[in-house]
Amino acid sequence: MDIFLYFASGLFAASVGYMLVAVFCVLKFRRKLSAPFVIAGERPGVTLYKPLHGLDCEMKQNLLSFCQQDYPAYQVVFGASDADDPALSIVGDVMAECPDVDTQLVINDQPNGNNPKVSNLINMDAVAKYDVLVISDSDMRVAPDYIDRVIAEFGPEQVGLVTCLYKGTPAPGLASKLGAMFISQWFTPSALIPATFGDMKHCFGATMAVKRSVLTQVGGFEALVGNLADDYTLGRLVREAGFDIRLASVVVENIVEETDLRALVLHELRWARTIRSVEPLGFLSTFLTDTIPLGLGLSLLTYVAGYGWAWVGGPLALAIFARILLHFATKATFSSIHPVSFWLIPIRDLLSFAVRLLSYTGRTVNWRDSKLSVEKGGKINNLSSPNRVNNGYEKDTISEPSIL
Structure with a gap:
């Protein structure tokens, strides 16, 4: 059990460190935007x-x-x-x-x-x-x-x-x-x-x-x-x-x-599988951005290991605090006419973690009205030819790999 605790603690510490570095980078970029x-x-x-x-x-x-x-x-x-x-x-x-x-x-x-x-x-x-x-x-x-x-x-x-x-x-x-x-x-x-x-x-x-x-x-x-x-x-x-x-x-x-939510998951699954195909190691490192799931996992391990409630609740509380810090940093830097409430942070973090896991279950993605297979290096094969043009709103921006 100890080895799992040490490993989980290391991952969580790295994730919190990532959060703090991300806050620094966002605020530094804010200065560039306002110059x-x-x-x-x-x-x-x-x-x-x-x-x-x-x-x-x-x-x-x-x-x-x-x-x-x-x-x-x-x-x-x-x-x-x-x-x-x-x-x-x-x-x-x-x-x-x-x-x-x-x-x-x-x-x-x-x-x-x-x-x-x-x-x-x-x-x-x-x-x-x-x-x-x-x-x-x-x-x-x-x-x-x-x-x-x-x-x-x-x-x-x-x-x-x-x-x-x-x-x-x-x-x-x-x-x-x-x-x-x-x-x-x-x-x-x-x-x-x-x-x-x-x-x-x-x-x-x-x-x-x-x-x-x-x-x-x-x-x-x-x-x-x-x-x-x-x-x-x-x-x-x-x-x-x-x-x-x-x-x-x-x-x-x-x-x-x-x-x-189904449409959202399909879009994000396409992004995730695309990134995984071109930068598999970089994509693996993005699990460090899932601070709340990692904090929750560490809290469960400390509970199973018999630690007190302060140790059990500490990782999850720290994860939520770090996430809220990043939330307000991005809100200040990338202001939006329709800001998003911070109470959605745990839902968003858990959803990101789930999509990342799902991305390893296949290579098929949907792009608008086409079904594609994403191969190694981002190469694509058409599995179905589009027979109609999308008449509803659909978002198709592909997020690029981020090497942490």
Whole structure:
């Protein structure tokens, strides 16, 4: 019994240590966000890609935010693979409301590989006008200075890719709140730790800004089309080519609407299995983020070992305290118009732990209306071809690996 207690105590201590480090990194990043921002001297033309597939929550406001940038020369390219995609009517409204913005719509059903999003990007790329390309998902929302803050990071010549963190803003409902909590209070802090103490090794699907010359050097969008984790793959290829990745001093907003807990679990299971396929050891280390389950496990072991109630209750109380600290740190840094109550923390922590365990039970994931098999290295096989376009709101941002 003692050896199990020592092992569990070590894991729990490491988890609490992770919490404290995460709080430090979040608050340090808050200082970066609040620092005075200076617009870059050179403001090159930018092409914004908005790949579409079905509807997202508050989609019109999301897309409009990319057409309301305080930037001199930019192009917004919308792309869909289906002429009946319900998102196209919203795109039409957005383009009509922004007649002075250079917008283009590409509808092309040419399949280019197993990743539907990247296949769409390949088709959209034919109309790009500028040499700085910014890709972001359709469920993201940004401020008017978004492009300027991203472009500012391209100053040094060796920077080939710029990315952004994102925060979750929930729609009404328990599942949506839990989904937003995962983004803002679990994923984002874990992504900040390696970004704070080392060089960026990955990029995030919330924003992938890349120079055309760099993208061409690593094989173009075609090099990503066989992987579900296209963001992770792009970051890896850019690093292998000798370029740096920078984290911009801006946080984009992800509007999260989950229809129910089942939909939430399926989304997070896809994220988990994708991460596990590309970074198995890094994914294993993410169990350290589950402080409350680890504290609960240690409390149960101390009870079985016959320790007093102070020893039994101590780990769980410390775990909850550490989690609340991180909750308020992220709340202060990634403020949301719909903040989430801290009483949901234990539910969210236990759910994350359960999803992580479930991720080891298979490789099949659902992406919108397709069923995919995620193989080693993030390679994907289509198990079912989509026969319809999603007509309901669905969130599909993939969280990238975080190496603790």
